[in-house]
Amino acid sequence: MNNWSGFYKKTRDERLNVIKEANILDNEHFDLLNNNKILDFETANNMVENVVGTFSLPFSVVPNFVVDKKSYLVPMVTEEPSVVAACSNAGKIVERCGGFSTTIHDRKMIGHIALYDINDVEATCNLILDNKELLLKTANEAYPSIVKRGGGACDLEVKVLTEDNTSFVVAYLIVDTLEAMGANMLNTMLEAVKISLESLTGGVALMAILSNYATRSLVSSRCEIPFSNLGDNGEYLAKRIELASKFAQADTYRAATHNKGIFNGIDSIVIASGNDWRAIEASCQSWAARDGKYKGLSTWTCDLEKQVLIGELTLPMPVASVGGSIGINPSVKVVRAMLGNPDAKTLASIIVSVGLAQNLAALRALVGDGIQKGHMKLHAKSLAILAGATTDILDEVVEKLRAEKHMNLATAKEIVSTYKK
Numbered sequence: 001m002n003n004w005s006g007f008y009k010k011t012r013d014e015r016l017n018v019i020k021e022a023n024i025l026d027n028e029h030f031d032l033l034n035n036n037k038i039l040d041f042e043t044a045n046n047m048v049e050n051v052v053g054t055f056s057l058p059f060s061v062v063p064n065f066v067v068d069k070k071s072y073l074v075p076m077v078t079e080e081p082s083v084v085a086a087c088s089n090a091g092k093i094v095e096r097c098g099g100f101s102t103t104i105h106d107r108k109m110i111g112h113i114a115l116y117d118i119n120d121v122e123a124t125c126n127l128i129l130d131n132k133e134l135l136l137k138t139a140n141e142a143y144p145s146i147v148k149r150g151g152g153a154c155d156l157e158v159k160v161l162t163e164d165n166t167s168f169v170v171a172y173l174i175v176d177t178l179e180a181m182g183a184n185m186l187n188t189m190l191e192a193v194k195i196s197l198e199s200l201t202g203g204v205a206l207m208a209i210l211s212n213y214a215t216r217s218l219v220s221s222r223c224e225i226p227f228s229n230l231g232d233n234g235e236y237l238a239k240r241i242e243l244a245s246k247f248a249q250a251d252t253y254r255a256a257t258h259n260k261g262i263f264n265g266i267d268s269i270v271i272a273s274g275n276d277w278r279a280i281e282a283s284c285q286s287w288a289a290r291d292g293k294y295k296g297l298s299t300w301t302c303d304l305e306k307q308v309l310i311g312e313l314t315l316p317m318p319v320a321s322v323g324g325s326i327g328i329n330p331s332v333k334v335v336r337a338m339l340g341n342p343d344a345k346t347l348a349s350i351i352v353s354v355g356l357a358q359n360l361a362a363l364r365a366l367v368g369d370g371i372q373k374g375h376m377k378l379h380a381k382s383l384a385i386l387a388g389a390t391t392d393i394l395d396e397v398v399e400k401l402r403a404e405k406h407m408n409l410a411t412a413k414e415i416v417s418t419y420k421k
């Protein structure tokens with residue numbers, strides 16, 4: 001039996017011991033974690049341009065996070081206080097109700113080629129569709145290794161879009177990128193198809209590029225929480241969470257913050273997993289505006305008959321288990337090992353569930369006590385550290401700071417200075 005309880009109160013050594021005893025990591029990955037092995041300069045210097053160093057962020061874990069009946073130790077990389085605690089808290093509530101269950105709707109990427117200077121756009125669309133098989137063959141010949149692995153270009157769609165008296169014929173290439181996110185894969189295929197399309201249609205290609213609006217990579221996560229699991233006033237709280245969900249559909253001002261809360265969790269695990277978090281943000285933020293209005297991404301409803309609160313979150317989640325910098329960064333290797341080296345679909349399921357957990361924690365606090373109660377405690381800690389409080393005096397400084405009327409850096413510095421006399 002592993003001792004995860006009170007994990008947050010343990011020292012780093014104690015936390016590492018719990019992880020070791022749980023046999024989650026083999027010796028190689030445990031040593032990387034234990035030695036806090038991070039990206040070395042030489043590797044970093046080969047990854048991007050003008051490198052002058054490496055940059056660190058806190059690396060935390062959330063234990064007992066249950067997705068599709070499997071318990072995970074979820075890695076999170078974030079600088080924001082309270083994100084990890086909130087995910088842990090909500091994860092625990094959902095774990096007691098059977099965990100999150102997920103559905104992968106599809107796992108394909110879309111890229112497009114925009115053509116202009118076309119006389120008869122309708123006829124051009126038909127011409128492109130008539131040559132679909134040939135164009136797919138061109139795409140696959142441009143990147144044969146993905147076809148050998150069992151993936152590749154599988155469909156092509158066409159649309160006419162008009163903006164300010166300019167018409168574009170846009171060809172959308174749909175590709176099964178298997179375990180990769182597929183940006184480079186698609187871009188290579190699209191450039192080859194672009195040349196064929198120009199000679200086929202006589203139009204001029206404006207660009208050929210992957211789209212981050214990954215509507216063919218949707219993943220849903222769901223949880224059902226009996227009202228009684230939300231505390232003494234569970235039904236009241238559940239109804240208010242349902243109202244908060246409606247409010248985030250109605251008001252874009254609220255939707256932006258509602259979704260930011262979801263991304264507190266999602267970005268933390270996406271960054272930890274070595275995936276391109278800008279791509280995931282772009283995907284999901286555009287999905288939030290799919291009806292022409294930016295809305296909250298999750299929904300919460302009460303089933304009064306069953307006395308349960310039902311949470312649902314569907315997002316495009318084209319994360320990868322290979323490619324990009326995933327195999328390069330030692331911290332990412334540890335993260336992947338921690339999660340049991342998940343394939344792309346499993347990783348996506350865990351990530352969307354983390355988003356739903358993060359949203360539950362935020363809404364529960366917001367419609368309950370408000371978020372400042374928990375936040376201010378963590379804020380006090382950040383202020384104390386900023387003011388120079390060392391570990392030996394940190395807890396005392398935080399306690400004194402919280403008792404002050406004005407909790408700010410100046411007050412924190414004053415308190416810290418009393419220890420230096």
Ligand code: NDP
Binds near residue numbers: 145177178183324
């Ligand atoms: P890669 O270019 O790294 O391609 C994936 C690699 O994984 C290929 O070399 C492929 O090998 C290998 N691979 C091994 N096993 C598998 C498998 N089972 N399934 C699929 N591939 C496998 O990465 P992506 O094409 O995925 O592109 C992602 C990168 O592109 C990220 O770093 C991202 O930041 C960046 N990017 C993102 C853009 C955007 O989001 N708009 C734009 C441009 C770049 P093989 O070649 O032998 O098939």
